[in-house]
Amino acid sequence: MKLSVINPNTTRSMTETIASAARGVAAVGTEITPQTSEMGPVSIEGYYDEALAVPGLLQQLSRAEGQGAEAAIIACFDDTGLDAARAMAGIPVLGICQSALALASFIAQRYSIITTMERSRIPIEDLVRRYGHAERCKARAADIPVLSLEDPNSNARDRLRSEIATSILEDRAEAIILGCAGMAELAASLQAEFGLPVIDGVAAAVKQAEALTTLGLATSKGGVYAPPVAKPYHGLLEPFAPEQIQNA
Amino acid sequence: MKLSVINPNTTRSMTETIASAARGVAAVGTEITPQTSEMGPVSIEGYYDEALAVPGLLQQLSRAEGQGAEAAIIACFDDTGLDAARAMAGIPVLGICQSALALASFIAQRYSIITTMERSRIPIEDLVRRYGHAERCKARAADIPVLSLEDPNSNARDRLRSEIATSILEDRAEAIILGCAGMAELAASLQAEFGLPVIDGVAAAVKQAEALTTLGLATSKGGVYAPPVAKPYHGLLEPFAPEQIQNA
Amino acid sequence: MKLSVINPNTTRSMTETIASAARGVAAVGTEITPQTSEMGPVSIEGYYDEALAVPGLLQQLSRAEGQGAEAAIIACFDDTGLDAARAMAGIPVLGICQSALALASFIAQRYSIITTMERSRIPIEDLVRRYGHAERCKARAADIPVLSLEDPNSNARDRLRSEIATSILEDRAEAIILGCAGMAELAASLQAEFGLPVIDGVAAAVKQAEALTTLGLATSKGGVYAPPVAKPYHGLLEPFAPEQIQNA
Amino acid sequence: MKLSVINPNTTRSMTETIASAARGVAAVGTEITPQTSEMGPVSIEGYYDEALAVPGLLQQLSRAEGQGAEAAIIACFDDTGLDAARAMAGIPVLGICQSALALASFIAQRYSIITTMERSRIPIEDLVRRYGHAERCKARAADIPVLSLEDPNSNARDRLRSEIATSILEDRAEAIILGCAGMAELAASLQAEFGLPVIDGVAAAVKQAEALTTLGLATSKGGVYAPPVAKPYHGLLEPFAPEQIQNA
Amino acid sequence: MKLSVINPNTTRSMTETIASAARGVAAVGTEITPQTSEMGPVSIEGYYDEALAVPGLLQQLSRAEGQGAEAAIIACFDDTGLDAARAMAGIPVLGICQSALALASFIAQRYSIITTMERSRIPIEDLVRRYGHAERCKARAADIPVLSLEDPNSNARDRLRSEIATSILEDRAEAIILGCAGMAELAASLQAEFGLPVIDGVAAAVKQAEALTTLGLATSKGGVYAPPVAKPYHGLLEPFAPEQIQNA
Amino acid sequence: MKLSVINPNTTRSMTETIASAARGVAAVGTEITPQTSEMGPVSIEGYYDEALAVPGLLQQLSRAEGQGAEAAIIACFDDTGLDAARAMAGIPVLGICQSALALASFIAQRYSIITTMERSRIPIEDLVRRYGHAERCKARAADIPVLSLEDPNSNARDRLRSEIATSILEDRAEAIILGCAGMAELAASLQAEFGLPVIDGVAAAVKQAEALTTLGLATSKGGVYAPPVAKPYHGLLEPFAPEQIQNA
Structure with a gap:
């Protein structure tokens, strides 16, 4: 195909x-x-x-x-x-987004999306609601510009990690969805680091x-x-x- | 202004x-x-x-x-x-759409939107839900192309009238919202004809x-x-x- | 009129x-x-x-x-x-209340109502839900009696200010609705002070x-x-x- | 007591x-x-x-x-x-109303309220939603004045019966709630007649x-x-x- | 009977x-x-x-x-x-659960369930939603095994008390529901201690x-x-x- | 695998x-x-x-x-x-069920499930709601026993076909989900017959x-x-x- x-x-x-x-x-x-x-x-x-x-x-x-x-x-x-x-x-x-949410719902009952900026978070919350996941899924912003994910000198990955930790603690997230296509390569290492499923939407x-x-x-x-x-x-x-x- | x-x-x-x-x-x-x-x-x-x-x-x-x-x-x-x-x-x-829905909610508890085509109806239903009116408002399509509203030889206005009549009967609509900017000039005459509030979104x-x-x-x-x-x-x-x- | x-x-x-x-x-x-x-x-x-x-x-x-x-x-x-x-x-x-909520939804996607007492807050939450704003609007009580708003010696206005600050921080409110008719005269000065839209329901x-x-x-x-x-x-x-x- | x-x-x-x-x-x-x-x-x-x-x-x-x-x-x-x-x-x-709905939810998953007039039906629909039964309960009006229930010459009871029959057929109601205190004495006979639970709110x-x-x-x-x-x-x-x- | x-x-x-x-x-x-x-x-x-x-x-x-x-x-x-x-x-x-929720809704508008373990809490949240109480009721877990409730040497009751205190403060709970049949005998004493209704589902x-x-x-x-x-x-x-x- | x-x-x-x-x-x-x-x-x-x-x-x-x-x-x-x-x-x-619903949501905005008996339909409606599809998906029963699907002499398939036709007409279904594992082999032929996507949950x-x-x-x-x-x-x-x- x-x-x-x-x-x-x-x-x-x-x-x-x-x-x-x-x-x-x-x-x-x-x-x-x-x-x-x-x-x-x-x-x-x-x-x-x-x-x-x-x-x-x-x-x-x-x-x-x-x-x-x-x-x-x-x-x-x-x-x-x-x-x-x-x-x-x-x-x-x-x-x-829709693809990642579907997979998350097969392996967890509470899951959180970590996206980049606040101005992206609320549109994602709307998608979460439209797609029917509002009762199970929260959206959080790590407060990082999209392109900073490609900059090895930025602290973008640390902020992403920190927001994942918060969502596990406060949202009782059982799985994490990476809320930006630019985070795709990080799924495996974050899954290993946090010990819970981490879903990349592209995959x-x-x-x-x-x-x-x-x-x-x-x-x-x-x-x-x-x-x-x-x-x-x-x-x-x-x-x-x-x-x-x-x-x- | x-x-x-x-x-x-x-x-x-x-x-x-x-x-x-x-x-x-x-x-x-x-x-x-x-x-x-x-x-x-x-x-x-x-x-x-x-x-x-x-x-x-x-x-x-x-x-x-x-x-x-x-x-x-x-x-x-x-x-x-x-x-x-x-x-x-x-x-x-x-x-x-958002403006018309707000006014409708001030004068009625059940209201219906009559739009043009089925492919416009479902996006409008999504708006109705997003704006918080889903429990009070239904959307109907009169099955007419948008530009036919400007064609005096089309039966567009008759189909619109017919759908209004149905929404009063079946949805128990207390007010009607015209679901296309091209219908703006019809509000007053339809309000007179049907004896209930008819709301044009432009106004x-x-x-x-x-x-x-x-x-x-x-x-x-x-x-x-x-x-x-x-x-x-x-x-x-x-x-x-x-x-x-x-x-x- | x-x-x-x-x-x-x-x-x-x-x-x-x-x-x-x-x-x-x-x-x-x-x-x-x-x-x-x-x-x-x-x-x-x-x-x-x-x-x-x-x-x-x-x-x-x-x-x-x-x-x-x-x-x-x-x-x-x-x-x-x-x-x-x-x-x-x-x-x-x-x-x-209904009028203020309609206007808020035209200029913001997250907004908070600051009312007087807890016993008024829950009825307002019910209105917010009935009017279809529950997903976008939170209600907070400043814990002040209604008539204290008219008493220059009360700390009512300070408590109101403090609750606005909290709602911006915690609810990420983009606009504020004053939840008591007795607060009507404060809208302009609070809007200036906090730098975001403040809506008075009477107006x-x-x-x-x-x-x-x-x-x-x-x-x-x-x-x-x-x-x-x-x-x-x-x-x-x-x-x-x-x-x-x-x-x- | x-x-x-x-x-x-x-x-x-x-x-x-x-x-x-x-x-x-x-x-x-x-x-x-x-x-x-x-x-x-x-x-x-x-x-x-x-x-x-x-x-x-x-x-x-x-x-x-x-x-x-x-x-x-x-x-x-x-x-x-x-x-x-x-x-x-x-x-x-x-x-x-609240008492009847609670009992209905213990014995059926779909139930209908039959009330008197349309202007009472919509407020009851609001109660049904507020009390959390909207997904299971429909409200219907038999289109009868309240006091006609006391008039042996009115056709009020026939209209009530007719609306019960419709709700069983169209709403697939498994139980019926009588939507007016004035209907209290009819519960037993209607339950016998229709062969499904009929709930009077007073009781x-x-x-x-x-x-x-x-x-x-x-x-x-x-x-x-x-x-x-x-x-x-x-x-x-x-x-x-x-x-x-x-x-x- | x-x-x-x-x-x-x-x-x-x-x-x-x-x-x-x-x-x-x-x-x-x-x-x-x-x-x-x-x-x-x-x-x-x-x-x-x-x-x-x-x-x-x-x-x-x-x-x-x-x-x-x-x-x-x-x-x-x-x-x-x-x-x-x-x-x-x-x-x-x-x-x-369903019985306790019905009674709670007759005497309070905000109520919390305190259950034993997190893995019981989420299924209870699902019941709360199915039964129509999601807007009024929160579920909390005291993080205690069920059978520890019967062990006088466990700290189960203290943890239960602590979670009740938290729910009053943070959820503004007006009534408490005991979320485990094994807590049945504690309702009266907890009601006396906390000064608000405490509901046992068995009763x-x-x-x-x-x-x-x-x-x-x-x-x-x-x-x-x-x-x-x-x-x-x-x-x-x-x-x-x-x-x-x-x-x- | x-x-x-x-x-x-x-x-x-x-x-x-x-x-x-x-x-x-x-x-x-x-x-x-x-x-x-x-x-x-x-x-x-x-x-x-x-x-x-x-x-x-x-x-x-x-x-x-x-x-x-x-x-x-x-x-x-x-x-x-x-x-x-x-x-x-x-x-x-x-x-x-959950798998079929996810796929349906990728290719249609209105879809209907056709299941066997009424007593299966309501539990499926509950799943549809739990999984977040209630606003887009209806459930219908063809009123056929499960095992009749295997009986070439039963009219089960005709009743299934008839219910699909109804759901297209009345629910405006854009896609159909077969609501019983025993229907799995029928998806392809029904898709060809009705000219819209027909989804089998097993696949x-x-x-x-x-x-x-x-x-x-x-x-x-x-x-x-x-x-x-x-x-x-x-x-x-x-x-x-x-x-x-x-x-x-």
Whole structure:
């Protein structure tokens, strides 16, 4: 299976982190195709960045589908543009937040998400509620910029560790979900350090994409995810008109 | 007060309908400034159109703020891009769905939204739940394309009427909310015809914008709506980088 | 528009505070008519006072409607008797808690109410839930008697300030709602002091009353707020029989 | 034990129905003391009647407590004034809606309340939600005036039967709760006729009152039900000032 | 009335504690028949013990019904096997958690359950939510093994006391529910010590059983609690086949 | 990976249906080990059967773990004994209801479960709520006995088809979940017939088990799923004492 893993921000080094996490768990026969958005913010921190990251990710998704991808993953923890992506694409599309929450609920009854900044925490709380996990899952912010995760001189990892420790103590978390795609490579070492399951959403989404594909399940097109109605788009976004998006 | 009313689709005739509804209820001293998006879909029907309408509306909003608007309204019933808009702007921003629901809750305990298409209905149900009205409000679709509302030869208004009648009978609706900005001009005649309150979101939002401005209340910048972090944006959307958006 | 602002307790000095807050935000053309209940408690602190304040406020409301008021506000933060008032009156009736919550939801995603006493806090929590804000709003008590707010020698304002500071820190409140009509005059100075929106329910309700009136919206009489059935009332409350209440 | 059963409307014939239902299930040693409100509406149909029934029932409750009652029941299905009563009285106070719902949840997972009029149905739905039964219990209105239950020539009982049949079919109700104190005497015959449990709230409340008294449990006075603060009341309701209510 | 009180663990000394609590509150005419499970765990601490306690309690329940019991109580706070028991038996079956919660809601608006171990606390939180009390009730664990409650040399009672004190302070609990049948005998002394209502579930369930029996109410057999379908059971549990269980 | 698929009823022909569905979707390298309960009911229809199926499934699960299984599936749609199984086992344990719901939420926003009998429907509704899908998922019963699914002369499949058609029409279901392990083989043909995704829980659980194993995630043992406390068990179930269960 050809699986597109889309980084919806434009930072290629983060795409590499994500691709590596995806490849590390892919089944035999799953080919990971990493893609980086070509338009929009260098990192997604809050509602504004998130909204402006959507066209770029839809563009990548459309290309991926055109090039034969059988499923796609949006590798940002706020599940950027997930509903629009599901409506646009014929292939299944997974979000890393939704995927991670599903796995957490199979192995624990109380789990916490550790994300980067407060302005990302509240949108994640909304996702947690929408996805039906509000009674079991808390979201915490380690108060670190997204790109600091890539900076070996920052104290980002220490702050992440400290927030995990707090969530175990105060939330009685039985499992931890890493709330940023940029944390993907840390799951194994944190799991070893804290002695409880630590879930990376990128890896979780890879397995869910494989699951859907194997089972012959794709996004239902009979309701809210029906394909966009053909219509003109104007201005800068004219190439995104439904009938034209694959060539955008 | 200078109040920007932004139509997030690119259809100018719909902007006129909206502007007329806004002017009809504006207080003395409120100057309505209608704006039409210059980029994106000609109408918003479902998640895909909605996502692609956001850059265009943010562009208009930024311009409005730069030109002295004291508050802004996003005139599409799915409250397109509302959170991103509130984070970006220093002035208060109102959604017409959220505004209409607030007024409905002051005059009725059971109310129904009549929107256009099924693919718009479910996103509206999500808004209804997020805004806290799920126990009192139902959403129904009249199964009509948005732009058919402007076509005197379509049966759109009859289908709308028929769905209102059903919601009174089956949902025991005590008030009706018109679930599309394009229906704004119909509120008064439908209220007269059905003998119960009929709420247009555009008008509702104008009054809420005036309320906030009079009371000296603006979007709180101390939490999830903090201004976007300054950072580069790439590609087609480079002009939307936080420090540059006013000139986009 | 003639707008009746009813203080449902019998303390006239508090009515003046309320009237002043209302006048300070009223639109040109809105005439504020303050009214003080003539029967019942001198302040409303908990369920018992609240229940006994209702006849007096209904009496004032009926008189107001008889004298041409076009809308009315019940100026006590527990929205005393609001449902009965809406059923009785033909004009729209606003509660200050419900009005303040609506405005808060337009400018923040996490907000806290600071009220007076613990016995008022839990009824307010119930309102917050009923009105659909439970996931975004917390209620706190500053542990001060209502009438101490009028006593310059009390430490009431200091305790209020201290509780606001705590709610910013612990609830991550992005906006504050003043949970007692007697605090109306403090909104502006607290907003300046704490640097985040501070909402007074009296002012909020004035703007909502103006909104409904301008839009031609009144309480729906087709359901739960249908006019009371004509029937005899006995004893002390005989004058409140539905057909007689205007003369009570 | 001396158990006060208070009819909060002024219709003595209904008090007799209620008293008879209470006596029919009282334990040996429980002395039922029926009381009829002396002030307020002849029947309670909707929010307005309900609010105006509260002073009369508090007056009766205070007298009952003064005369040695060890517990009290408010015999109206909208649990009129229940919170105020619990705050005022030192003895436990039961509502018939809350009592009936508790028993229903012990013997069924889906149950329906059949009440009189639509304007009573929605307040009951609110109680069902507040008491935590919303996921299991539906409320229906048979569209009959309260006092028609006492009129042998009305078709009230047929309409009640018809609505029970509908709730079994459409709600898959496993048990029925009679949603008006005036229906108390019908429980046994309806249970026989429909072959499923039919619960009368008056009887339910008698047993809950006996339970609390036997177990030495009374309303907690350490929180929201703390005794009313001593303070003056003015006008017609002056005798209801907290320190004076027993003599009202 | 003959009332079976079933201890679903095999520890007879705990049965005696339970029987004594039941007898202490039983009405004249209620004969308490204590029964101890003959198969399964010596104490119930978490999901595994709970599941394995069910066959033994169903066996006792079936015998009790065969011997003329008119109602039964399952005396373990996680309401072990309650739904299966209600489906199997023709007589009403009460759980002590559900019974205690019902009484608490009649006398307080905020109440806390103090149970033994963390692994019991989360299942109790689930019951609290299922029974509709999540907004009013918190669960806490005193971190004590169940059988330590019977050991005079353990510090179990001190830890229980300490957790009650914390719940009053931090949860603002107005009433306390003892979250283990083995705590039954402590209710009176703790109520005296802390000056607020302390509820024992065994006593609560006795009164609810009496209530149902007096009112002629039994488990509805028309829905989810319909009698088990006759069918073969195999292996060790063959005697539990629906048609044979009374002789198991 | 060695994956144990446990049929918690004793009907071997149903185990074969389940095993076949599991093998049809297993990854290369996944060895499906079907197991049939040796004690308990021949089919699980309602709470009583469900409770009595738990010891048999725990016995099989313990054996599977002893024989090197790396994960296990409980192949009954009411997720029989899932929490006890997770507490007992060191390996991950999947329920087919929970697994199917997770996949459905990735491809649709409205989905319906079609199960066998009404007495199974309500427990499934409880699972749907517990797992957080109540706002998106409805449960329906086709009113067919479980074992009739294996009888080519029954009309079971027609009734199933008819209920699917109804759920598409009335619930606006975008995807269908088969609510009984015995329906596993029908997913593909029903998906083709109805033209929307049809999800079999057995297949879904196989992929989730593979996901957890690949990712190195197992049930968290730090909270509610901590291993059972070592203690004696008595009577028929003595072999299930925590330290002995592997040899039961």
